[in-house]
Amino acid sequence: MSHSCFEQSAARIVPTVGVGLFMGAAFFFAASGYALENGGESGETAAAAEDGELVSMILLLLGDADRQMRALAYEQIRNQAPGPAATRRFATQLDKLPPEGQVGLLAALTDRGDTAARPAVIGLLEEGPADVQVAAVRALGPLGDTSDVPRLVALLSHDSQAMRSAAQASLVRLGGSDVTVALVRQTASADAQGLATIFDILVERRAREAIPLLLFAAICDDPALRRPAMQALEELAGPGEIPGMVRGLLAAEPGSEREAAERCIAAVCARIEEAGAQAVPLLAVVEKAGAADRTVLLSVVGRVGGPRALKAVEAALGEEATHAAALRALCNWPSADVAPRLIELVESDLPSEQRIAALRALIRVAPLPDQRSDDARLALLTRAMAMAARDEERRLALDRAKAIRTVESLRFALDYLDHDQYSEHACQTVVELAHHRGLRDAHEAEFHAALNRVLETSEDATVQARATAYLNNETWVRPE
Amino acid sequence: MLDQAFEALKTYDWGTDRNVLNPIDEAVIATREDAAARRELEDRLVAVLEDDVSHSAKDFVCRTLMSMGTAASVPALAGLLPSAEYSHLGRYALERIPAEEAAQAMRESLEELPNPLKVGVISSLGARRDERSVPALGALLGDADPAVATAAARALGGIRSAAAAQALTAAEPDAPEARLAVTDARLACAEALLAAGDRTAALAIYRGLTGEDQPAHVRLAATRGVLACAGG
Numbered sequence: 120m121s122h123s124c125f126e127q128s129a130a131r132i133v134p135t136v137g138v139g140l141f142m143g144a145a146f147f148f149a150a151s152g153y154a155l156e157n158g159g160e161s162g163e164t165a166a167a168a169e170d171g172e173l174v175s176m177i178l179l180l181l182g183d184a185d186r187q188m189r190a191l192a193y194e195q196i197r198n199q200a201p202g203p204a205a206t207r208r209f210a211t212q213l214d215k216l217p218p219e220g221q222v223g224l225l226a227a228l229t230d231r232g233d234t235a236a237r238p239a240v241i242g243l244l245e246e247g248p249a250d251v252q253v254a255a256v257r258a259l260g261p262l263g264d265t266s267d268v269p270r271l272v273a274l275l276s277h278d279s280q281a282m283r284s285a286a287q288a289s290l291v292r293l294g295g296s297d298v299t300v301a302l303v304r305q306t307a308s309a310d311a312q313g314l315a316t317i318f319d320i321l322v323e324r325r326a327r328e329a330i331p332l333l334l335f336a337a338i339c340d341d342p343a344l345r346r347p348a349m350q351a352l353e354e355l356a357g358p359g360e361i362p363g364m365v366r367g368l369l370a371a372e373p374g375s376e377r378e379a380a381e382r383c384i385a386a387v388c389a390r391i392e393e394a395g396a397q398a399v400p401l402l403a404v405v406e407k408a409g410a411a412d413r414t415v416l417l418s419v420v421g422r423v424g425g426p427r428a429l430k431a432v433e434a435a436l437g438e439e440a441t442h443a444a445a446l447r448a449l450c451n452w453p454s455a456d457v458a459p460r461l462i463e464l465v466e467s468d469l470p471s472e473q474r475i476a477a478l479r480a481l482i483r484v485a486p487l488p489d490q491r492s493d494d495a496r497l498a499l500l501t502r503a504m505a506m507a508a509r510d511e512e513r514r515l516a517l518d519r520a521k522a523i524r525t526v527e528s529l530r531f532a533l534d535y536l537d538h539d540q541y542s543e544h545a546c547q548t549v550v551e552l553a554h555h556r557g558l559r560d561a562h563e564a565e566f567h568a569a570l571n572r573v574l575e576t577s578e579d580a581t582v583q584a585r586a587t588a589y590l591n592n593e594t595w596v597r598p599e
Numbered sequence: 600m601l602d603q604a605f606e607a608l609k610t611y612d613w614g615t616d617r618n619v620l621n622p623i624d625e626a627v628i629a630t631r632e633d634a635a636a637r638r639e640l641e642d643r644l645v646a647v648l649e650d651d652v653s654h655s656a657k658d659f660v661c662r663t664l665m666s667m668g669t670a671a672s673v674p675a676l677a678g679l680l681p682s683a684e685y686s687h688l689g690r691y692a693l694e695r696i697p698a699e700e701a702a703q704a705m706r707e708s709l710e711e712l713p714n715p716l717k718v719g720v721i722s723s724l725g726a727r728r729d730e731r732s733v734p735a736l737g738a739l740l741g742d743a744d745p746a747v748a749t750a751a752a753r754a755l756g757g758i759r760s761a762a763a764a765q766a767l768t769a770a771e772p773d774a775p776e777a778r779l780a781v782t783d784a785r786l787a788c789a790e791a792l793l794a795a796g797d798r799t800a801a802l803a804i805y806r807g808l809t810g811e812d813q814p815a816h817v818r819l820a821a822t823r824g825v826l827a828c829a830g831g
Binding site for chain 2: 172173177180185188191199
């Protein structure tokens with residue numbers, strides 16, 4: 120639109136809204152060479168006269184030389200002059216503004232959330248400065264529709280991190296019931312990295328309808344795909360998907376992939392609210408599994424825990440073929456309920472490596488927070504310490520004492536401060552306990568004495584710095 | 600008890616046990632529905648103002664009259680206005696006494712008071728949102744003393760009526776602080792007029808403040824107002 124048209128439009132409004140403001144805006148546009156679409160669109164005369172006037176004023180402010188005035192325009196676009204007719208008039212300014220204005224207007228239209236702006240936004244996706252393109256991609260989240268899925272998925276592999284992030288954010292926000300279907304269709308042509316990103320998007324969209332696809336991916340040949348699929352299932356799946364996830368677990372390579380898959384299944388089981396029933400769907404699968412698979416699955420049964428799981432694991436412990444796997448299951452137990460059984464195993468005549476594994480599990484579960492008192496938790500850890508025959512387990516027990524934040528834990532650690540083979544671990548535990556100001560202040564004299572001993576004993580610079588800070592009643596900031 | 604309290608009031612001063620005056624507070628509450636008793640209590644309090652009592656005692660009386668005073672208290676309170684020591688105590692009470700006589704007494708005092716005390720009374724008229732004071736306050740916008748002109752502008756901004764806006768529109772004080780106060784008051788009037796549904800009057804004020812000759816923050820506020828008038 121020519122300047123003269125702008126001037127005619129402005130002239131219509133000037134008597135109503137004040138000369139100064141419009142003269143300022145008119146000067147800016149004349150000087151900058153940016154033209155304004157300021158006339159009413161045909162067929163839009165149904166818009167209320169008040170809104171028409173308001174929109175015209177906002178359009179002028181969009182081009183104001185003063186940044187605060189432009190911010191005022193953006194604020195108005197976000198919250199005022201409702202309706203698609205006004206939105207289209209705002210959006211038509213996109214290709215007439217300088218880049219900074221384009222970015223500001225795109226952000227305002229994004230927040231306005233009216234899809235009538237979509238055609239104008241599409242026009243900026245592939246041309247202009249990078250920040251404008253990124254803002255346009257970000258705007259497609261609330262303003263776009265299902266047809267935008269392919270172009271946004273393609274941008275997930277863009278060279279620019281900002282562009283990839285914007286595309287991902289928009290795919291998460293994109294509205295419409297069939298967006299998930301469109302996303303799933305895109306998986307056919309995506310590479311492993313792209314698929315993993317799409318899985319993340321499906322998780323953020325809470326797209327449970329994608330679960331069949333994820334279950335399928337969890338058993339495919341490519342570990343780069345199986346692992347993110349299981350991680351997505353961890354977030355989206357329910358008890359009904361446990362059988363499918365177990366197939367994914369069995370497809371996983373032994374080692375870190377399988378352990379990660381076990382944790383995913385355990386997380387889904389943990390969401391079952393009925394007390395003691397967390398292992399039920401998993402045990403139903405285990406019962407139907409062949410002997411080899413049952414052995415593999417015992418480990419995840421242990422991670423889920425609970426009385427029914429314990430019964431199954433105990434049964435497996437008595438059989439030679441499954442004994443080792445059952446022991447590993449007990450060692451994976453998520454709670455201290457299994458402590459009495461672990462003590463029995465430590466004190467049994469099992470091979471030493473199995474007794475050591477049971478002891479290490481006992482040391483791990485002893486301080487776990489539950490209905491037991493702090494004293495009971497420390498008593499169990501102390502007992503485990505007494506059962507330890509090697510320095511490694513004693514050091515482990517000293518480390519775990521950090522999790523019981525009582526002055527008794529401090530005293531427990533101090534007993535080992537003068538033994539060279541444990542002193543650094545004991546010092547670590549002392550400073551970690553001292554880190555909690557409430558505990559430290561409540562037993563100030565005891566902690567002061569302990570921290571002074573740490574300064575005399577420890578050769579670790581960080582431990583010394585922490586001890587000094589706490590002695591001076593300063594806060595020590597844990598490094599990132 | 601009440602007689603003892605009034606007796607105590609004669610010697611009451613800073614550091615005295617405040618509890619000795621509690622019967623007067625209780626009497627204020629107890630006479631709420633009893634006009635004759637309330638009038639008698641008010642007369643006794645007013646009489647104290649005319650006695651030679653401490654500043655703390657007069658402070659107590661003025662604060663009490665602030666909550667229960669009527670036109671009957673006005674002459675005594677107005678008598679305090681020219682006093683550098685008691686002017687503010689008097690105007691605080693007059694500011695809150697609903698009777699028109701209270702506002703009238705303050706308006707009439709404007710011509711007599713020295714500027715530092717006049718500023719206080721002007722503020723009280725603004726706080727009272729006293730529409731009848733608009734002409735007097737409008738006239739003070741051109742006062743040679745910037746403190747008086749500024750106070751008048753702020754008071755008119757507190758009154759926030761069409762008449763106040765009109766008085767402000769015509770004002771062109773010399774002092775920069777007074778000019779800023781006038782602008783601020785005009786914006787306050789426009790906001791109140793728009794809230795009351797008088798869009799035309801509000802828009803006229805906002806329009807006048809969107810010019811390039813205005814500071815950026817004023818332009819911004821006025822433009823926001825113009826947009827609000829247009830439906831934003």
